Amino acid sequence: METVRLAALAMGTRFEAVLVGEDAGFLRAAGEEALELISDEHVRLSRFEPDSVVSHVNRNASSDWVGVDGEFAELLRLCAQAVSASGGAFDPTVTSSSDCGWAGVELDGRRIRFHEPGLSLDFGAIAKGWALDLARVALLDAGVERALLHGGTSSVLAIGAPPERAGWGVALGEKGAPQCSLRDSALGVSAPNGEAGGEGHVLDPGSGVAANRVAIAAVVSESAAWADAWSTALVVRGEDLPLRNGVKTAFLPRGEALDCADAWRLNDAGSFQFP
Amino acid sequence: MSSTDRRSFLKTAALGAAATWIQPELGALYALPTGASLRVGVIGCGRQGRTILAELAKIEGVSVTAICDVDERRLSSSSRRAPEAKTYPDHKALLEANEVDAVIVATPTHLHVGPAIDALSAGKHVYCEAPLAHTVEDAQAISKAAKGASVVFQAGFLGRSNPVYKLARSFVRSGAIRDVISMRAQYRKKQSWMSPSNDPAREKLLNWKTNPEVSLGLAGEFGAQQLDVLQWFTGKYPLAVSGAGSVVAWPDGRKMNDTIVCTLEYPGGVQTHYEATLGNSLGGTHEEIFGTMGAVRLAWTHGWMFKEADSATQGWEVYANRQSFHNDEGITLIADATKLAAQGKLKEGVGLPEPSIYYGIADFVKSVVEGADVATSASEGLRATVVGILAAQAVATGQRVEIDPALFEG
Numbered sequence: 001m002e003t004v005r006l007a008a009l010a011m012g013t014r015f016e017a018v019l020v021g022e023d024a025g026f027l028r029a030a031g032e033e034a035l036e037l038i039s040d041e042h043v044r045l046s047r048f049e050p051d052s053v054v055s056h057v058n059r060n061a062s063s064d065w066v067g068v069d070g071e072f073a074e075l076l077r078l079c080a081q082a083v084s085a086s087g088g089a090f091d092p093t094v095t096s097s098s099d100c101g102w103a104g105v106e107l108d109g110r111r112i113r114f115h116e117p118g119l120s121l122d123f124g125a126i127a128k129g130w131a132l133d134l135a136r137v138a139l140l141d142a143g144v145e146r147a148l149l150h151g152g153t154s155s156v157l158a159i160g161a162p163p164e165r166a167g168w169g170v171a172l173g174e175k176g177a178p179q180c181s182l183r184d185s186a187l188g189v190s191a192p193n194g195e196a197g198g199e200g201h202v203l204d205p206g207s208g209v210a211a212n213r214v215a216i217a218a219v220v221s222e223s224a225a226w227a228d229a230w231s232t233a234l235v236v237r238g239e240d241l242p243l244r245n246g247v248k249t250a251f252l253p254r255g256e257a258l259d260c261a262d263a264w265r266l267n268d269a270g271s272f273q274f275p
Numbered sequence: 276m277s278s279t280d281r282r283s284f285l286k287t288a289a290l291g292a293a294a295t296w297i298q299p300e301l302g303a304l305y306a307l308p309t310g311a312s313l314r315v316g317v318i319g320c321g322r323q324g325r326t327i328l329a330e331l332a333k334i335e336g337v338s339v340t341a342i343c344d345v346d347e348r349r350l351s352s353s354s355r356r357a358p359e360a361k362t363y364p365d366h367k368a369l370l371e372a373n374e375v376d377a378v379i380v381a382t383p384t385h386l387h388v389g390p391a392i393d394a395l396s397a398g399k400h401v402y403c404e405a406p407l408a409h410t411v412e413d414a415q416a417i418s419k420a421a422k423g424a425s426v427v428f429q430a431g432f433l434g435r436s437n438p439v440y441k442l443a444r445s446f447v448r449s450g451a452i453r454d455v456i457s458m459r460a461q462y463r464k465k466q467s468w469m470s471p472s473n474d475p476a477r478e479k480l481l482n483w484k485t486n487p488e489v490s491l492g493l494a495g496e497f498g499a500q501q502l503d504v505l506q507w508f509t510g511k512y513p514l515a516v517s518g519a520g521s522v523v524a525w526p527d528g529r530k531m532n533d534t535i536v537c538t539l540e541y542p543g544g545v546q547t548h549y550e551a552t553l554g555n556s557l558g559g560t561h562e563e564i565f566g567t568m569g570a571v572r573l574a575w576t577h578g579w580m581f582k583e584a585d586s587a588t589q590g591w592e593v594y595a596n597r598q599s600f601h602n603d604e605g606i607t608l609i610a611d612a613t614k615l616a617a618q619g620k621l622k623e624g625v626g627l628p629e630p631s632i633y634y635g636i637a638d639f640v641k642s643v644v645e646g647a648d649v650a651t652s653a654s655e656g657l658r659a660t661v662v663g664i665l666a667a668q669a670v671a672t673g674q675r676v677e678i679d680p681a682l683f684e685g
Binding site for chain 1: 304322326328331332333334335348352354355356357358359466467469471472473527576623626627628629630633
């Protein structure tokens with residue numbers, strides 16, 4: 001068995017890929033293709049790149065309908081589902097006047113427009129997972145059977161498991177932190193403070209203030225994009241947000257120990273259905 | 276090189292202090308005239324084909340009605356970007372269905388010739404990716420077919436459509452860097468150029484770029500595109516090219532060089548140094564033109580001008596946006612800068628607002644729908660392709676290759 005490790009900088013963080021298999025050359029090529037796809041998604045989805053599709057939409061959708069490709073429209077529909085399922089706790093918009101948000105976005109097939117001036121899309125809470133989901137399709141197509149990919153450690157995607165192991169072990173933080181085991185599933189982790197610490201970087205779309213209900217939220221789902229979106233929603237709403245749609249989640253209310261024994265039951269990973 | 280030679284290297288007179296700042300329009304979003312529509316087919320759905328599908332979706336009035344690829348997986352992943360398009364395993368069936376007005380040929384380079392010529396024969400407008408072909412014969416055949424057709428043919432050399440490059444060119448052509456003394460371009464990316472597949476037939480199909488029988492390697496795949504920028508800026512084509520290459524980054528048994536250098540000789544003694552590698556990414560992809568009063572660096576989404584200390588200062592430089600590179604300071608080339616500066620939004624103009632490929636595709640659509648001048652004609656595409664092919668030959672053989680201008684006629 002050979003192990004190949006690759007990395008790429010995208011979406012303001014470092015993506016890493018570990019691939020295990022028989023042929024190192026094949027694994028490297030497959031891993032490169034997956035990371036290339038992730039870099040392409042960075043180019044498409046970063047609102048800090050002026051030539052991204054997101055920036056194109058943000059510049060133009062306030063004045064008129066803007067056409068987007070089918071894959072981008074898929075992401076918009078997924079966002080609409082996550083906004084709806086989370087009661088607005090996940091909201092991929094930023095706005096100068098805080099009371100509109102996603103409600104100011106209108107979708108029509110492969111077209112989008114904004115009904116509020118100053119509204120713009122920000123896929124920061126879902127783009128890493130979305131890119132990992134696309135990478136998974138490419139890796140499975142290529143024939144990769146064992147791989148772990150992550151973006152900035154907060155979005156993790158597992159294909160198969162390491163040899164003679166039940167799954168890829170992932171710790172939620174420092175040594176001694178709770179662990180989960182991933183196999184053909186994805187993990188999304190959100191925390192109010194992120195790695196940088198200080199003032200919370202996850203804002204409650206309802207109030208616009210920094211979320212502080214939970215210390216960390218982790219979600220396992222078949223879809224890395226969904227795990228990303230849902231973990232963000234949990235940081236905002238914490239325990240108020242019911243477990244739903246079969247997504248097993250673990251989150252740590254402030255000051256309490258994390259007990260996620262139930263959350264990581266492997267037979268639940270991958271059972272998630274979109275609402 | 277005499278002073279007179281250097282001066283005549285650029286056809287336009289050097290205006291020095293009197294240089295005017297000609298501003299091409301910032302490629303504002305292109306939309307078809309009201310009521311107009313265009314049905315487009317994309318032939319070849321690899322990474323470039325997928326990128327093009329996303330750009331086509333931005334242009335209102337354009338619908339992608341057909342996509343084509345011999346590889347089923349690529350076809351299905353591209354369907355996600357163009358869900359309404361019919362899918363075809365080969366371009367002949369796509370053309371026979373007759374549901375497109377125009378096609379984009381984005382197959383591997385050595386497979387451009389079939390779809391391009393067949394589409395032209397079928398009366399379809401054609402955008403053909405750069406370089407046009409991997410042999411001079413094929414490139415000439417495409418160019419000849421395009422010239423004999425009554426439809427639009429655009430070669431995908433994108434510098435000629437790029438708003439930042441158009442602005443930079445207007446500076447260079449009006450003498451802002453005075454006499455051109457040398458040029459340099461590089462392509463650097465850490466990437467093995469291998470595509471994965473467990474199926475040997477599919478692997479051979481996908482890994483055409485490392486196959487010397489059909490691939491021009493770095494000199495052709497990227498060099499042709501980048502060298503065309505220099506040719507377009509100066510109006511000069513090289514007389515000869517020397518090169519060398521080796522496999523140093525990926526010694527996996529491949530025959531295609533992963534690291535190359537070329538030197539191109541132009542009339543009047545000007546030389547271009549080109550280097551490309553798949554082993555390191557520093558500096559990425561850019562082209563540089565050095566003149567006696569300044570230099571320009573072009574990096575596709577961005578461009579800068581660097582001035583010599585003794586060059587005259589223009590009025591607009593006072594409010595120009597600048598960027599530091601170690602000991603040098605570049606003036607950021609911003610399309611529409613005067614307007615943006617007046618609005619206090621100069622910084623927002625840094626970097627192209629759309630990807631470079633968007634402007635090439637939008638130019639093509641505009642030529643088809645409105646009869647606008649073609650951004651890169653078949654003749655220009657042929658010349659740029661021939662330079663890339665001969666540069667690849669120089670690298671592969673290690674020999675100096677003279678470029679017979681007769682090859683540019685096809």
